Amino acid sequence: MAVSDTLSKNSPPSDASRGKGITLAVIAASQLMVLLDATIVNIALPKIRDALQFSTTDLSWVINAYTLTFGGLLLLGGRAGDILGRRRVFIFGTLLFGFASLLGGFAQSGGMLLAARALQGIGGAICSPTAFALIATNFDEGPERNKAFGVSSAVAGSGAAIGLLAGGLLTEYLDWRWVFFVNVPLAALIAIAAPRYITESERTSGRFDLPGALTSTLGLVTLVYGFIRAASDGWSDGLTLASFVLGVALMAVFLGIERRTRQPITPLHLFSDRSRTGSLVMMLCLSAAMFGIFFYITLFVQGPLGYSPLRAGVAFLPVSVSIIFAAQLASSLQVRYGPKPFMVGGGLLVTIGLTWLTRMNAESGYADGVLGPMLLFGFGMGLIFVPAMLLSVTGVAPAETGAASGLLNSMQQVGGSLGLSILTTVFARAAADKAAELKAAAPTDVAPTGEQLASAGNQVLTYGISHGFVIGAALAAVALLVAIFMIKSRPNGLPAESAAGAML
Incomplete structure (x- = not known):
């Protein structure tokens, strides 16, 4: 789908409409670059561990150093855009992200890599909320802005899966360092195009x-x-x-x-709106489950299933397709039906998918153990992204749009970090119990064969993963309850135009 197709069908072809298409492409590219970096390194983690002598426990900080600084400083980044000008801050954050990626690619020690990942998170926290807020600055409220949000949410929703695919390609055919180097030219192109195609926002007075x-x-x-x-x-x-x-x-x-x-940095009155608060809580819970899925399914397909890095990345493509399709559907029907049907339906699908994953075992295959639940999960998340994005800024004063959008993104990253750490705790405890059980049952007078050791390792891994997903399913169930009881059928301030022209 060409980005220019997202412009209003009522607008005649013109330099202005083509310019808006490029504007949306630049903003979406920056979102993709920042969001996929949360997962692009996942498939490269074994190579990184061996090259820089990480322990298994410390290796998780390669993910968390990025997501924590990203999520923790997003609110400050959104505020910076409001005060200093969103386009200016957007360009600075993009360049900082590219520089940090260059440092990460050249890292010669674990400490240097973690520092680069933290700096990447700071750059992402600066440019990501301003990119989201720039949609409100550059696109008119109504069908045009809904279409722009639809493209942005599809990119955001599929960024994690695209990152896994890109990580597989780069790791298998080049080197793990290229999962960082790939950001450098992209950041440079975005920074060059932004002054020409993105309109600067009005600066507001204030302090940090x-x-x-x-x-x-x-x-x-x-x-x-x-x-x-x-x-x-x-x-x-x-x-x-x-x-x-x-x-x-x-x-x-x-x-x-x-x-x-x-x-x-966080205007607490933003939580006074019930629907906005509900959407933020939903994103916190669902992002916690999503990060765990991508981390542990990656281990499963490269472990018991024996997939190569590239094949592991390809295995996540159906998730991207389902997220994009569902996000486009939600965008086209959002104004007509309101956010609640999509958020309730999406929450139900995500809960079913995660509950299905709790049945995973060492004998599960890709088709019966991974593909089905991942499709349900992806479609459900796609239905939720667009209404959640719209609710986060609906009824918000223009001067606080950056703070509101930063709050939504912060919930996603913070939820992902906390969720991954909680699931890791449950995984480790369950895996240790299973390992002790297998050790107690093994004969002591016969040395195990390599095949037996591999089988035992797969059982321990899948036992831990399935128990971790119990927490993921519980978080999804909480999100579903929030959608049912907190999201209004027609929130105040939601645009009431017909969505007939909003099809992507």
């Missing part, structure tokens, strides 16, 4: 809430660290408990700062 940004980010980091440490050292470990206490205390301080400061 640095105490709020720092306390929220540090609080999230310590909470995630607590979950990851619990996976290896147990829940009674002193440092694990201290991490949880400190994390909760920092988040409490953050809320106190936001209540008192004149210009908070």
